[in-house]
Every structure is written in structure tokens, then in C-alpha cells.
Amino acid sequence: MSNGARVRRDIWKLEDEQAWHPITRAYALGVRELTRRNDDPDDPTSWAWQAQIHGLPDFAQDPPYRGQCQHFCFFFLPWHRCYLHWFERILRAAIQGIDEIDAETKAAWSLPYWNYSGGADRLRLPDPFIEETLDDGTANPLFVDVRRPSINRGEPMDALAAGLAEALAPRRYVDDPLAVGFGGAPVSNHWGDNANRTPGPVEGTPHGAVHVAVAGLMGDPAFAGLDPVFWMHHANIDRLWEVWRNDGGENPDPGSEWGTTEFHFHDENRNPVTCTAAAVVDMPGELGYTYEDTDVPDTGRRGRRRRVKPDIPDNPPELVGATEEPVELGSGRSDVEMDVGRATGPAARRGGDPERVYLAVEGIEAVGRPDVTYAVYLNLPDDEDPDDAPEAFYVGNVDLFGIEAVGRVDTDAAHGLRRTFDITELVAELREEGGWDAKAITVTFSPLKHGYDREEPDLPGPVKVGRIGLYYR
Numbered sequence: 001m002s003n004g005a006r007v008r009r010d011i012w013k014l015e016d017e018q019a020w021h022p023i024t025r026a027y028a029l030g031v032r033e034l035t036r037r038n039d040d041p042d043d044p045t046s047w048a049w050q051a052q053i054h055g056l057p058d059f060a061q062d063p064p065y066r067g068q069c070q071h072f073c074f075f076f077l078p079w080h081r082c083y084l085h086w087f088e089r090i091l092r093a094a095i096q097g098i099d100e101i102d103a104e105t106k107a108a109w110s111l112p113y114w115n116y117s118g119g120a121d122r123l124r125l126p127d128p129f130i131e132e133t134l135d136d137g138t139a140n141p142l143f144v145d146v147r148r149p150s151i152n153r154g155e156p157m158d159a160l161a162a163g164l165a166e167a168l169a170p171r172r173y174v175d176d177p178l179a180v181g182f183g184g185a186p187v188s189n190h191w192g193d194n195a196n197r198t199p200g201p202v203e204g205t206p207h208g209a210v211h212v213a214v215a216g217l218m219g220d221p222a223f224a225g226l227d228p229v230f231w232m233h234h235a236n237i238d239r240l241w242e243v244w245r246n247d248g249g250e251n252p253d254p255g256s257e258w259g260t261t262e263f264h265f266h267d268e269n270r271n272p273v274t275c276t277a278a279a280v281v282d283m284p285g286e287l288g289y290t291y292e293d294t295d296v297p298d299t300g301r302r303g304r305r306r307r308v309k310p311d312i313p314d315n316p317p318e319l320v321g322a323t324e325e326p327v328e329l330g331s332g333r334s335d336v337e338m339d340v341g342r343a344t345g346p347a348a349r350r351g352g353d354p355e356r357v358y359l360a361v362e363g364i365e366a367v368g369r370p371d372v373t374y375a376v377y378l379n380l381p382d383d384e385d386p387d388d389a390p391e392a393f394y395v396g397n398v399d400l401f402g403i404e405a406v407g408r409v410d411t412d413a414a415h416g417l418r419r420t421f422d423i424t425e426l427v428a429e430l431r432e433e434g435g436w437d438a439k440a441i442t443v444t445f446s447p448l449k450h451g452y453d454r455e456e457p458d459l460p461g462p463v464k465v466g467r468i469g470l471y472y473r
């Protein structure tokens with residue numbers, strides 16, 4: 001804290017020190033105060049308004065302040081950092097006015113984060129979110145009864161929802177046209193109103209997968225901010241951006257369109273403010289907070305993609321295999337076989353193996369809002385149980401967070417969600433083990449299961465994948 005920056009604390013460490021740690025308790029009382037302000041629908045510092053900045057019901061927009069969240073694109077990280085920062089200032093100001101909070105807590109208060117990665121005991125909601133009452137017997141403002149029942153019982157999410165190996169793997173913030181860079185596609189996108197709807201891997205897992213695992217309000221972008229755990233989840237995603245930077249990741253030029261695009265919020269005095277990525281990239285310096293821990297975790301397979309040559313071949317990716325019919329996914333395992341052709345373009349001319357291999361899952365559509373995330377495997381043998389999460393075949397996750405919103409803005413150019421995976425190293429490993437036949441592949445989808453009983457998800461209808469494509473480069 002050399003420059004006087006406040007520290008956003010790890011809620012697990014706070015609660016280890018003391019159940020209902022004063023910082024956690026002040027959060028609850030602050031949420032209660034903001035909720036009281038809902039009586040005035042025009043108060044931009046109310047709990048309801050703060051959630052509406054992210055999304056309005058029916059995915060309506062009310063520019064410049066409400067219904068403005070950025071997803072599936074490279075503004076996802078800076079937009080949410082701005083959003084959290086101004087929310088934190090509003091909440092901090094509210095906390096200053098609450099008599100029962102002591103001066104020390106008021107001075108130190110910063111938004112805690114929910115770090116669900118790095119241990120089986122972290123895969124659940126911390127106790128202050130699942131207890132129905134505060135320690136004084138009053139209703140707990142942090143409790144939301146419509147979450148996934150197993151989550152509210154304190155049972156763990158599927159560990160794959162919190163994995164960081166894919167999230168932290170990209171070296172670049174913006175990468176190639178398949179946009180598997182850390183930050184996502186270099187476009188502006190409010191729930192898929194741009195045809196290029198490719199999130200960076202961290203936006204998929206853990207971000208989207210944790211939204212889906214908690215479910216309830218958290219499962220719907222229009223209401224997610226109403227669940228108090230939303231803000232701690234996003235503080236953790238914001239922290240992971242710093243972890244990635246600590247690991248050598250480089251942000252785009254703050255002078256570029258990425259850095260200078262303005263987003264609109266209100267401050268704690270209800271005055272309009274603008275925020276840009278350029279204003280928030282230097283977090284402790286510009287924003288006055290830092291994180292308790294931004295060490296790079298050991299993610300097991302982390303480094304798989306890091307070993308890939310950082311130079312991107314100039315040639316565009318070439319589609320060498322694709323499903324011909326849409327594929328339906330359900331609540332159990334689905335195996336999809338497809339033929340793979342040979343590259344005929346520059347990837348072939350170089351001879352030997354392609355430098356990069358991508359798997360794209362495109363046009364994902366669903367009935368209603370299924371709270372499901374699929375783990376994706378490549379060439380998973382029939383006798384391997386996907387519930388054992390066999391790492392040797394694991395590609396990544398397809399979470400369906402926001403699928404309903406995207407369905408409303410389908411364009412001629414794009415339908416549904418898309419996820420793209422760089423599987424270069426996975427393919428190399430499979431080849432070494434004899435698990436790769438260049439003429440055909442099998443892609444397996446298996447839903448993540450939450451809670452100790454690990455029940456299969458109850459889907460309102462089949463999930464449809466428009467196309468699965470394999471690309472060489």
C-alpha cells in the first residue's frame with residue numbers, strides 16, 4: 001500500500017480471519033442501503049439502477065447509462081473494470097454514512113473478490129452469501145433464494161467451471177481473426193449486436209461458467225447485478241486481468257480505439273462520468289486500489305499454448321473439416337464425428353504439420369435459458385467417462401451465459417453464440433500418444449455437473465450447435 005491504494009481482499013481470507021468479517025459485513029449493510037434507494041427510480045446510485053447499467057429487462061437499451069454492458073469482445077474487461085470502479089465508489093460512500101460500521105472499516109473498505117479457483121474448498125459460495133440472516137438476526141442482503149439450489153446449500157461448482165488453464169493461456173490481448181486473444185474480438189458488442197461474437201477465454205471460463213453455475217439472477221445478464229455475489233465474481237475476473245498482466249500479458253495501446261472509447265456511469269454524488277480503458281489500465285495508480293493477491297497460479301496445464309510459437313502465420317486459417325448438419329446437445333454426453341480434409345492453402349505448402357489448429361463451435365442456440373455449460377473433449381475414447389474430466393482430451397468449456405440475449409439480436413451474418421479454441425498443443429499431445437488420426441475427429445460435449453449429487457441438468461429443450469469447424473493455419 002505504498003501509494004495509499006486500498007486493497008481488494010480475498011473473501012476466503014477475510015472469512016478465515018473472522019466469520020462475518022467487518023469488511024464483508026459492511027458490504028452487506030451497504031447493499032441494504034443501496035436497495036433502500038430503489039424507491040426512487042431515477043436515483044443512479046440505487047441497487048436496481050446499478051444492475052440496470054449492465055442490462056435492462058428484455059435486453060432493452062437506455063443509452064448512455066443503462067443496458068450498456070460489453071461482452072464477447074475486447075471491451076469486456078475494461079468496461080467491467082469501469083463499472084466495478086464506479087459501483088465501488090458509490091457503495092463506499094454509502095458505507096461512510098452507516099453508523100454501525102466502525103471508522104477503521106470505513107477507511108479500509110474496498111470490494112472483496114470471490115476467488116473460486118485453486119482448491120476444492122473454494123468452489124462454493126462463501127457462507128455470508130448463503131446464510132439467510134445476518135449475525136444480528138436481520139435478513140441478510142447478500143442472500144438470494146433463487147440461485148441454483150445446490151449452490152445455496154454450500155455445495156461446490158464443477159471444478160471445470162473455475163479452471164484457469166485456458167483463460168490465462170493467450171499471450172496477446174488481441175490475436176488473430178479467430179480471436180482467441182485474451183481480451184476477445186476487437187469490436188464493440190452489447191450482447192451480440194456485432195456479428196463477431198467471440199469472447200476471450202477468460203470471459204467464457206471462469207466468467208460465464210460461474211454465472212451459469214450460480215444461476216438464478218446470475219444466470220441472466222439483465223438481472224445478474226442484482227445478486228450481490230455478481231460484484232465479487234467480477235472483482236475476481238478483474239483481478240485475473242492483473243494476474244495475466246503479471247504473467248507477461250500486454251494490454252493494447254491506450255491511445256487506440258480500445259483505449260479511448262468512452263463509456264458512461266455516475267459517481268457517488270450522482271454526477272455523470274465517462275470512463276475509458278485508457279483511464280483504468282494502470283489500476284493502482286489511476287483507480288486507487290490493488291488486489292490482495294495477483295500471483296500467477298499453477299493451473300496444471302497452463303503453458304500448453306504458451307509453448308506455441310508466438311508468431312502468428314500470416315495466412316488466414318483454413319477450414320479443413322466441419323459438421324454438415326446442426327448438432328443437438330442434451331443433458332448427457334454427445335459425441336460428434338466429423339471428417340477432416342487436408343489443407344490446400346499455405347498451411348499445406350509449408351509441408352508437415354499446421355502451425356496452429358483451432359476448433360470453432362458456432363451458431364449455438366437454445367430454447368429459453370438453459371443454465372448449462374458443456375465441457376468439450378477431442379477424440380475422447382468411448383470408455384473414458386467425461387465426468388472424470390480427463391485432462392488429456394479436454395479442450396475447454398462452452399458456457400451458455402447470455403444465450404437468450406444473443407437470440408434477440410441474431411443478424412443475417414450471425415446466429416447464436418460462438419466459442420473458439422486454440423487446440424494446437426492438445427493435437428500435438430494426442431498425436432504423440434497415438435490419439436490423433438488426421439482424417440477424422442470426434443468432438444464430445446458433456447454438461448458440467450454441480451453439487452455433491454452431480455445431477456444431470458434439466459434442460460428446457462435441446463441446445464443446438466449450428467456448426468463445428470476445424471481450422472489449420
Ligand SMILES: [Cu+2]
Pocket residue numbers: 207211224234
Ligand atoms: Cu459477468
